[in-house]
Amino acid sequence: MATSVERGWRTASAGSLPELGILLVAALARFWRLDYHSFWFDEAVSLEWARADASYIWQSTFPLIKDKHPPGYYLLLHGWWSALQPMGLAYNEVALRMSGALLGVLTALGVLLLVRRVSGRTTALLAGALTALSPALVWYSQELRMFQPATMGVVWAACCLAHAWGSAKTSVRTGWWLGMIAAFTLALYSYLFSAFALPAAGLTLLALWLAPKLKTRERRTQLSQSRPRSGAAIDAAPSRVVAASVSPNRRLLEGLLALAITGLLFLPLARNAWLVNESEGAPGFMFMNFAGNMLRQVQVFTFWRAPWPETLITAALVFFGFLALTGLAGPRRGRPGERARLHFDQAWLLLWLGTPLLIGNLLLAVSDTVFAEDRYFLFLAPFFLWAVARGVVVLGERWRPAAFGAGAATAMLLASTLPSLWSPGMLREDWRAAAQYIADYQQRSPGLPAAVFVHADYTNIALRWYLQQRVDEETLPVFYPYTGVLSADDPESVVAPPIFGLMELGVETLWLVQSHLDGVDDARVVQRWLGEHFPIITEQYPAGVQVIGYALRHRYEQLPTLSAAASYLDAELTPNLRLAACEVLTPALAARDERLHPPSGWVHVRLWWQATGAVDQAYMPSVQMVGPEGVWGERLYREGEPLRKDPPTRWPVGSIVRDEVDVNLNPVTPPGDYPILVGLRDEAGNDVGARVECGRVRVVQR
Template sequence: MTGVTVLPRQAEAGAAGRGAGRWWPAGPALVAAVAGFWGLPVPSLWRDESVSALVARMSFDELRRFLADLDAVHALYYLLLRPFAALPWPPEIAVRLPSVLAFVAAAYGVAALGRRLAGTAAGLYAGLLYALTPMAARYAQEARSYALVSAVAVLATWLLVRLLDRPGRAALVAYGASVALLGWLHLYALLLVPAHLLTAWLPVLRRTLAANPAPAVVRSLVAVGAAGVALVPLLALAAGQRDAQVFWLRSPGWAELAAFPGEVAGAGAAVLFAAALWGAVRAPAVAVWAASPVALSFAISQVQPVYHPRYVLFAVPLLALPAGIGLAGVRWRPVAVAALALYAVLVLPAQVAMRQPAARPDDLRTLAAALAAEERPGDRVLFVPQRFRLFVAVYGTPYDRLTDLTRAPGAPGPRTADELDAALKGVDRVWLISPRIGTKYADDERYRTLKRTLVPGQTRTYGSIHLTLWSRNN
């Protein structure tokens, strides 16, 4: 191997044992599979996962209309999820399965990339650290695109290494396609691209880069430019939906940035980041891949909020790379093994906690069970705001039996106050499903109409979702 070897001596040592070492990435992949499937169906699907499952089951015409108004940035993910959502399995398994598989693939890719850059030991440590990391495992068990984005980020980084090491048309096309795929899965993941370009542009980041870096610059720019063209339609759609999509983001402060290591690794953060810092000294190019996206996201968010820990999850497998290189650089191997074992012990409480029945922000399964047990013939349901039907109805049986007052059949939007008032005539019981009403939704015309007509009972909460039975005051 030429061109991109980060630590030539270790890489050559790893290559010497190529026959035995080529299968080592399967070890981290197996650990990731165990972590991914461990307790997979236990936590209820929550609000975001409900959206994924319901949108993946829409007809193509319904999907087109939905994406015209919202979530166009997740269009590719919803299409990929469709065959899984159709499986006759519990939804907690069926719609989370792509994320588990992506997590396994990413662990394999991290191990393989670490081995290529710094030898077998570095790859093995990096893959195992990633497979054990709580944040990675958490989103491996979520029916959203984040685990897939992480896997594609690893793939794109591997293909960048190949492009710079062995340039050619096939390598150029493959890298450009991976960048386009990365953007189509999540636009914010394109924050990885500047780090990739730095690797090509700055010889100091690539210890064995040819003296003239111009060909590497040109190749990487061509690939990224072609990917940008492929992303133009998505960028146009996303620009028109941004206010509806991420209106809730706020500019992070230093406290949020300081909390990021804990978000990633919980009680094991000191071990993981100390190993990564030691690896960064030995392989600065790899450290740039991990640190640059987080730093860029934080900096951009001071002007236009884009930062959230899960939006930079794709940097976590790249963080495992310098950490693995750092452990491999420890001269006395038992110390490195002990550090890995200590990390596994420290992250175990977080791994257990995320697999509890109520470990997600919403417990939609228990909500649906309570509604199914208590609903009566003639009951109605009202969602305030309207989008909450999509947020909760993944467990569909009780909602399918209830007449929905939120929107008249065939109507494009929610009922007006007068329409709801007419629909409530002769109705004795209405289940209201909403967030906390507070001041934000107190002026909703459907809520005010309901309040004038019926009397509320006790409100029960299932995470952030509220369930209240409103009835006639007989």
Template sequence: PPHLPILLLTLTAFLLRAWRLDYQSYWLDEAWTVYFAGLSPREMFRYLLTTEAHPPFYHPSTIFWRQLVGASEYGMRYYSLLFGVLAVPLTYRLGRDLLTPRAGLIAAVLVAFAPYQVWHSQEARMYSLLTATAALSMWSFVNLLRKGGWRWQALYILGTVWALASHYHAVMVIGVQGLYLLLTLPRSRRYLLRWGVALLGVILLYAPWLAVSWDLLKNRANWVPQTTLGEAYLRSAVAYSLNEFVPRQQAVWLILPFLALFGLGLWAAARRRHPLPALPLLAAFSLAPILVAWLYGELRPNSVAFLERYLIPSQLGYLLTIALGIDALARGRPGQQTGRPSRRGLAAGALLLLLVLDGWTLYHHYTDPGYAKPDWRGVARTITNFQLPGDGVIVTGDGGEKLFPLYFRGPAPVYTPFNTPVPPPDEARRILADIAARHRRLWYTPYGAPIDPILQDWLARNAYPAWHRWIGRKQLALYATQADLSRREALHHPFADPPGPGLTLLQAGLPAGPVPAGDLLPLALTWQADAPLPADYRLSLRLVNPRGDIFAQSDWPPLTAVLPTTAWPAGQPVTDRRSLWIPVDTPPGEYALQVLVYHPADGHPLGSPAVIQPVAVAPATIAPPPASLDIPNFSPAPVLSARGVGLVGFAVPPRLQPGQELWLWLYWQATGPVEPLTIRLTLDDGQTALPVDLPLPEITGPTDGWQAGQVRRGVVHLPTSPRLTGQQANLNIALLNAAGQVVEQTTLTRPNLDVRARRFEPPAIARPLQASLGQPPLVRLLGYDLPETTVAPGDPLTVTLYWQAAAEMDTSYTVFVQLLNAAGQVVAQIDTPPQNGAAPTTTWLSGEILTDPYTLTLPPDLPPGDYRLITGMYHPATGQRLPVDSGGDFVFLSQVTVQ
């Protein structure tokens, strides 16, 4: 059937626009739609005539739509979806009647898959309605000129008035039509009366509204910064080809096929005959509105003129021109209706390329938060889940006071005094200080308004910044505003990157008592630069347990939040205020706080971290939903549960070398009073099994104070056997009661085993020797290869060691290789586990022989002379070296001469 393709295409457009229609939250513009839709018709029209300059159709119509379907995201956006789908067959009719049936069908395909059209069809705003009504106006305009008659005049009046009643920028449609007739004079003179009569009908119907709303409309303030003309066309090309949220560095390349076909379409419009001259209309429709809007903004800086979505009807002209370019590829030379099969294949390939680019953009639109609307729902949900008594919330962005309450649940007061009318800077600071004085903590979600930098600067200087995150395209930050800093730790810890200058952490102020999990640990850090610093360094705070496992980490704000470190005065103390948000799933107990300074460019640390201990963490006082905790392998139904506790998630390395220590994060949720339990973990390959029993409190901390619903995260360092074989092993977990009986068990996961090739026969060794390390012996050094014993400063010195395991080891020792001068000072060294970490000593089997190469880089200024090359092993946690059977704690290898 002739209409089947367009029917299938319309259905496809519907599915693309209905898919995940309510997946994204409302954003500010949509909040106004929901707000207006909740007014009565009388209130709505009073608002439109006295406060907000909007045409009279869209917002009043949403009142009745909301009464019909409710205020949900799906219901309110479905209204836009209907018009977004309607634009597809209207575009087909416009392209068919202006150009060719095939060009019309191709244009409809492009509109159906256009990510920018899908975006606005999934938004509770008027832009899909503007697109559809503009298409209706243009289609009836084309046929009014071609055929005339009262039906086309009536349809033109309907479409044009409907467009103007939806958005004031719809006047561009009339401008495009008038410009087309002007460009085609004198041929178009015979059309002027037809169009003039229809346009008179539009004016008569719209003039009453314009008369009563003109004073408000002409004084509408501009909130859109004026751009350059080139930038306006580039932004439009990106938006109308793909979507305005595609990163610019990618977009400028991805739009090239669209632009090439757009140019080909203009060429084809100039070369081929159509029912009406197509080139002037396509050029006017796609290019002129952008130019006119930009010029208007130049002439009237206080007016709202250019914005991609305001000019969205231009996308129809743009895609129609591209469709004509693809059609020209298929048709070949002017006058041909159908080109050779190769040309049709080329045209199909060009269309397929555009659809692939559309599909790539749509994939990101559906799944990538960076392409989504600002996630107000996610921001409000985060505050709802993690708020504490005494918290306050600050929201900026006009309309935020209407949008945020749609999603936020909780007792924390919400403050919006920084929206229109925006207070002056000094008044804003006074208001913010007053709000901060009322609360222990402040949540702050900036919109990016001009007032936000003022608020952020005040909070950086006067509060204790704790946490910042982009939730989708929406920011959220958390600050402590009141702090107990009665505990003072004198540190005098240097941070330096020799030979350059460094800085010293003089002291830290922090609370004297424990901090509950889920709350903030405020800190006042006092620094001093030894000399002017060469870089703006960053700071990392890390809360670690005695094994060094990180339970909390913050690298925000930068150490330079108030004053860049390059501007720190030498020899003068500088105080940095910040907080560390302790995750709510942190088990109660004692931890250490590590303070680390590093280069922002490469993360290279300046020396070793300063350590403040102990830092006591108390049980959490809130129980946020487990789904809000970013739990890996999260299961709403516990994978293992008994006696008041359930396992709801875990993290395990996907690969494991037999004998390598297996770290395992376990997430336990209290479901009631927690009874005494023991956790049994077993890694089993079918032949070797090593069970480890741990009382639950060793993983989760003391169970008293553990409220039902709360999740605690524990870490286990599980020793494994080097005798494990095969490709995988079962990691089994069981819960045992006080009598040692298994009450529940399951296989948690099956990590892959990286079983390396092993060697037990000695290879040919250039310099054999016999040295045993450890008491009793754990490792034997069988010898080494040293190709060169005479080297020059700056040269690499390569040595290969040959180890043999005398026994299986529970500790992963570190190998050191050092070059010593005559005074016994180290001039070059390397410290690493065997084979650069690929073969930890815990993975060695008794009798196994390992080839272990090292390369030392000699300093370029190393003085000539004789040096000693030594090696050995030490415990990485304590630095204690393994004793050597010949005495001492290292093995002498060889003398090395530097010339």
């Protein structure tokens, strides 16, 4: 029998259109801009494993030594990657990420089926809508990592358990139990924290087994309060309830058998996890920072990283926390015969939310990093959103307008945060931008052989994924000579050999790409040594990455091969100092930059100087982008740039010197074509001599 709120919403919920609409919203949110974010380091690791042989993946990751995550997700991604190969999509970011997006939609479907079975359709529709709109669930659906697959597995394990218990046919029930085993196994072999849900499943089985006894008591109370027509009727009614309670015994045995099979399948992996016992943090104490951790989980499960003011974030935390607590503790209203069912969904929520969080808080005594990352307990997000949805329904059973208002507010709050997921502020590690800049530079530098230098193999994985799609590896090799922690005690003996080895191979430009240096190069040994020995030609700052270009060679006897857009000026700007040629390496760009160095675009200019005689001052180039209104771009000055490390007063007569500068644009520069003017400034900073046009830049609207 439906509650008053559910009867009131029955018309709006007729048919299956609401469920289909929720799944469509879930798909749109997860398939939207799948290629906005570049693969970051963790995703590149996933791809590296996925491209390996399946047997190698299992043998290497099952012991949990080479990788702290088990092989389940890597094997799943391997299958997806293999399926994309015949279609030529194995290196397509959208196609690769579609796997996670599909799993995200399946998660929303699992929530709809689970919550409808346990709490009713109204609660299911709202819980499904919140799951479809959850920013964290959308984000991790678009990421090639194991957290979304584990979430999907845990949700479907709970869903299969609920349907198996409620199915009358043995064959159907067996199918659901097998589904629970498969879903749990996928989750457990993808992400070890999924094991926290196993005790919740076991306790749920026991609660389901006990539920008929509660119904029997309720029925007996109901009969004792009513006026019977005969004594026989009083005796007969309880007997029918007792007869029906025989069935839960069998179902309990079936469920425990299914969980036992799941446990046996997980046991070898659990043993490896116990033997490895890799703790990423120091021991803490149980329930440390309990309130802070739980509030953080509320935010992760709901509006996550919403770019809101602090007052709005606090208000949203209170709002969602109140609804969740109401859903966990608030009694449902209903007719006497359905009260046991309406109250039992509280047990589901308390067990599936409370048990994993309790285990996590106890494990803080072993490692203080249990709650360190937002994604660690992502698999609980659908259950928390279920609690929020139930809280809305509980309020609505007392005052219907409250249900509509609170339900609409929850959905609108989550939906309003989604656009921020595809904004520069959410960029984690922009390896695509780093690789694209290096590749574009090298394509416009045919006479300057280059190499990319990274600290270790893990950095190399992410960068090479994008570089290899743009530049042949033989043309632009990537070196990663270091595998351990770099010591600052003797940088000359550590850094010099590989660098001088590159110079012997004819490398003239070196790209130092740095990321994840903590615990590897804390003292920035490589960067400091390179800065002491070679001039800097540019610095770029994609999110989470630093790209620094060094000129391993900057003096030449004659001009090397220049780009097709080079201007051969042969202009003497001051006595004995000639600008032989000039190259504008960024002929078109936007005035605003979101990826490499927000907020302004940079024009990169390469200058070729020649000393025709003794130069009397340490001149510095003046490089500007000008328009009719005045100067729209001014060059940046760096401490380690070529003419600071090697001033013109030191140049041998006739030598040609390579100089490179970045021109910083005004972010409000209007679109149009602008000349780049080059001049000289003396040691006092005064302009001297003439200025010449080096080339033109087209500023575009973006």
